[in-house]
Amino acid sequence: MAVVKTYWYLTRSSGAVALILLTVSVVIGIALIGRVRSERRPRFAVDGIHRASSLLAVVFLVIHIATAVLDSFAPISLLDAVIPFAGTYRPVWLGLGAAAFDLLLAVAITSALRERLGHRAWRAVHWLAYGVWPLAIVHGLGTGSDVHQEWMIAIYIACAAAFAIAILVRVAIGWPDRARLRIAVVGVFAAFAVGLAIWLPGGPFGANWAKRAGTPPSLLPHTVSRPSVS
Amino acid sequence: MGERLLQGVGVEPMTLESHLRVHGPLPAATPEVLASEIERAGLRGRGGGGFPLARKLAAVKRARGRPTVIVNGCEGEPLSAKDGLLLGLLAHLVIDGALCLARVIGSSEILIAVDELNIRAGEAALQALEQRPKLDDGRISAQVVWTPTGYVGGQETAIVRWCEDGIAKPRFGAPRVTERGIGRRPTLVANAETVAHVALIARHGGRWFRQAGTDADPGTALITVGGAVAQPGIYEIEHGLGLSALLTWAGGCSEPPRAFLLGGYGGAWVDAADVDAVRLSPGELARLRARLGPGIAFALPRSACPVAEVTRVAAWLAAESTGQCGPCVNGLAAIAGELRRVRDGVAAHSALAEILRWSGLAAGRGACAHPDGTASFVTSAVRTFSEELIDHAQHGPCDACEWPSMLPIIKRAQLAVA
């Protein structure tokens, strides 16, 4: 029993750490777009932190996925980690995580091969990074069993706030170049935030979320014929 | 020395019959013989770069793929009119040369690039091509390509890029167009005048070509003489001819000259007092920190204001930057702005020093030679016109600043960029 619990704890914690690292990476990546230069924080060092935090995020995600697969509680297979929406455990919400991981892999691999691919190809794929974070957040909210825990909520709020501030500051300073694009960027993320606000109370924070999310009935705590497992 | 390129030129385009009567038929020499004659001639590019044509031909032959010949008649330099004249009046000579070059490198495709505003030249080229429907028994096709107006648009890689994807801007880096140009195949880009010389070398040989000019710079060159001279126009000179002799030939200066601009807006100014020391060949001019460029000699009279002229041209050169390279865009804009302040008498004390520093910063750090040319134009102006520049810096514009400018620039309609 102790071994099972370890994987369970590891997957939740590594998921949370991965989210934090991902947020750090995205925020720093957004900060790098500007031409701000400081003696104490040379841009190549900031760029180094961006690369390091992205790499660490991938490492923690691998741990997150591996422990989720190894954990015997939820029927998650290795394939479910990269092929979205095909699993049996909360397929939609897990699938979003798989999608986020796929995107992140594409970004990471193209970044590793950057000098070979050339700037244009690398840049085109790198845009996908903006999609990774929202997918990861919704995945976490949909599948996470710690959603109601205060510390987890605090992490979510902190990450969301950091991300929102980074985007708003960049747009305010004048990126992207065209005003219409700037409005579109703010609009998209505002819509995302509003969508979250509408979904959360009736969704993960609502009643019977585990069942509605697609947890196999055999794993649900209040099923009549089986003893509680969680 | 009799005229070579300009032999028999009239005011109407030379017909094919007159062309054959004046120059004789184009001999059916083998590509190897042609190539060796061009090498013996030591012909260098007449578009301003001065690169040995034989070396370029060798590079194209070495490369893999079906090559293309591009005759560069774009002539973006406002002070130059020789390529327009060649295509407009002597197109058959240019076509002969292009044919020879195509044979040497084994190409079956000739493109004649002409500035879209130079309608006369392009149409004359088209008409000449119509008179010769079967080039090399139909093995070689030739067509005219219209390029957008622009000072930098005639740069070798810019022409290739224009033909490929419609962007008339230079490209940086390897491989050169001789290796990968049109369609990623080897491309030979040669100035229209260079090509015309090839047509004569094919007929008379490389040794004949060297009978004119100097050892270092053999042959003749077309010089567009303009400004305060009695008979401005295009003159065919032997390399090494003295500037004084050319001016005499052009009827002498119509007004006392202050300075001469050699090589165009990418060239350099020479004080009129030094006119006797100036011999017109790339090698000789290099010793004077000047250039012949695409063959330009312009006389600026004493009555004109050199500061106003240079300021106006510098602003135009800054505007003609294609905007791809930071040092060029910023450097040339800074220089133009500071010159304006000097002319208006509101510049700082360090203005001239800053202008020279920025010129040094801009030169050599772009994807093409545009900033280098502007740097040469500006630094030679500072050297030659230091008196007038200091005078303007201290007292502001002079009376002559208001007068109509002598140096031409091409004002393009400002197109809205999406």
Add this chain to the structure above:
Amino acid sequence: MTIRIEVDPTACKAHGLCAELLPELIELDDWGYPVIADADVPRRLRPLARQAVSACPTLALRRRAAASAAVSQPRAQGSRAFRD
């Protein structure tokens, strides 16, 4: 064999990371664009040069193997020498 670094001026957007990493060879001009010393990269700086090339956000900085220093290439960037 010597190594030189050069910048593609059409790709460079003046991010300036190269000058931070390799101040011995790269200085920034008035507008933030790199001025690269016209010299070979000494052995001890080669790892830094590699890092600078990798760190350039637009991959404008390049490494170029040159023949021995005695036979220096003509300073023709791109097709500049062929300005025919």
